[in-house]
Amino acid sequence: MLDWLMHWIDQHGYIVLFLAPMLELLFLPVSAEVVMGYGGVLVFQGKLNWLISILAAGTGSSIGMTLAYWIGYKLGRPFFERYGSRIHMGPERIDKAAQWFQRYGNKVITINYFITGVRHITGYFSGITRIPFRTFMLYAYIGAYLWAAMFVSLGKLFGPKWDQYQVLIKKYVLIITIIIAVIFVLSFLYKKYKLQIIEFFTSTFKKGEEIFHSLRRVKILVVVTFAVFLSLFVLMIGLIQDFLAKEFDDFDMVTSFIIHAMFDESWSSLMNGFAFLASFEVLVPIVILTLLWIIFKGKDRMLETIFLLIVVIGGEMWDEGLRRLFHRVGHVASSGHVPYTFPSEQTFITLIVLGFSAFLWVRHVRSIWVRYAVSLMVIVVCILVGLSRIFFEVQYPSEVAAGYVFGGVWLSLNVILLEIFRLFKNNKTNFST
Structure with a gap:
């Protein structure tokens, strides 16, 4: 036929x-x-x-x-x-x-x-x-x-x-x-049952109502971030299972072929620019600028500074430990050095540094357009960094994807912990006064 x-x-x-x-x-x-x-x-x-x-x-x-x-x-x-x-x-x-x-x-x-x-x-x-x-x-x-x-x-x-x-x-x-259908169904259910969902989460936090009484916005932030963390954590477990079962070959083959079919050698100079976005020359100044923002604009300076250091330094240690744990050898680099590349260090670090910095910058900004613009910028930069890793055959697509997922877990976990510590700190201050 x-x-x-x-x-x-x-x-x-x-x-x-x-x-x-x-x-x-x-x-x-x-x-x-x-x-x-x-x-x-x-x-x-x-x-x-x-x-x-x-x-x-x-x-x-x-x-x-x-x-x-x-x-x-x-x-x-x-x-x-x-x-x-x-x-x-x-x-x-x-x-x-x-x-x-x-x-x-x-x-x-x-x-x-x-x-x-x-x-x-x-x-x-x-x-x-x-x-x-x-x-x-x-x-x-x-x-x-x-x-x-x-x-x-x-x-x-x-x-x-x-x-x-x-x-x-x-x-x-x-x-x-x-995935698109699930997202659509969830958004539809949220719109249709918005009041019931809010009521459910409100009842969930009923026992701590005295603490969170005047902080409803923060409550929702914690709940939403926890939902993101839980979803990424489940996805992370799935990635680990697929890694152990060696089921990434088809995904790597198809994705690599598509990217190399879409972007030929004429894109090399632009891809070098995308790869540069994940370098220390870019990320370190962003961390320094974020630290300055905390010092001059932050509301909980010590707490936010501590978590910034935990996210960056702890994230690097977490990623290094993961790569040594899984021992997946990536593409041979031009220098002849063969690093462990699962999950991708570049997509992992770029996501946690830009994501956490953006969170601290826009948390107290009221303009919803600023929030959307900064969030979109972080997403675009992270995608471009991952694209460059695959284009230059430095890492496999599955390693790039794993960097996003593992980085997302680490980022969302620290956002949750920061907001919980902030809530208890503010509550303690209110009671003492």
């Missing part, structure tokens, strides 16, 4: 790119992602145009989803209750789909394209459950072109190696989609 499709796309390019996703979304046995990926390979070879390929596949997807919607709408629930079980669309599945759309909103239509087995029935269920067509059209068409753009672009990016990596790519796309 796939060979037949590949032959037809070679012969009829845009027509097959248009028909394949349309037919798949009508529940026919066609692998549209493979076809779109192969279309991207033809774009790489100069046989097809990138933009036209995306338009063809996206339009076909949109039409297929629209036809599925109207079929479901016209046949209605009674038809599928009677005959739907023959094609795995019986009453129970319809009820679950209706609850899903009702609970999480219509934005899931966009996400469903990236989940095999779900996108095939999304259009039908949308029609059966009578989602307004204008609403359906908005989310369905956005998802259609995003789906097409992703797989055509990945095919173009990987070129002749698409066949070798397509299974791994689909696996990681699914993982990313699930």
Whole structure:
């Protein structure tokens, strides 16, 4: 079947790119992602145009989803209750789909394209459950072109190696989609049940209400930071398990290939600049400036100074201990020295120094835009540092990712401890007065 499709796309390019996703979304046995990926390979070879390929596949997807919607709408629930079980669309599945759309909103239509087995029935269920067509059209068409753009672009990016990596790519796309879906669901639940969530955390801290009575903002900060710490800690345990099971090879191979395909040798000078951001020449002055900020602007100077030193010096010791513990040998450096590189020292140190310094700088700033700007700057710099390590093949992608995770655990832990000590110190002062 796939060979037949590949032959037809070679012969009829845009027509097959248009028909394949349309037919798949009508529940026919066609692998549209493979076809779109192969279309991207033809774009790489100069046989097809990138933009036209995306338009063809996206339009076909949109039409297929629209036809599925109207079929479901016209046949209605009674038809599928009677005959739907023959094609795995019986009453129970319809009820679950209706609850899903009702609970999480219509934005899931966009996400469903990236989940095999779900996108095939999304259009039908949308029609059966009578989602307004204008609403359906908005989310369905956005998802259609995003789906097409992703797989055509990945095919173009990987070129002749698409066949070798397509299974791994689909696996990681699914993982990313699930993560996005989880984030979306959590944000939706927070918006919908905001009062209940706040009430829950308030009751959790009920026993210490006398201490935290006038410090609600700090309470929320501690709770949110603890949630981040817990999430990163769980992820850290997962990374350690994957490391011990030696399951990083596929991730390293695919990620390295993508980065080297996106950034050629012409990026070398810029990447050197990104790597410089993790040097002592940059990080030490930031620590000194942060220390000066604490001296002149800090509210708990001694406490913040102590934690700054703990974060920086203790963080370096923590990272060094981890690398000696895991003993993973990285790429051979130009000097011939082969360091232990799991987790990445550069991404780890950059994250904790910039992250903690930014936290101290903006903690007492009222402008939300300043907070967002500084936070975004820290994220961008950390990403660029990690990108440079992979580009120059100094470290593997898994080591860079581990540096972010282990650094995030250390950073969030110290933020939590700092705020708890600050609360008790202020409370002690209030009682003494």
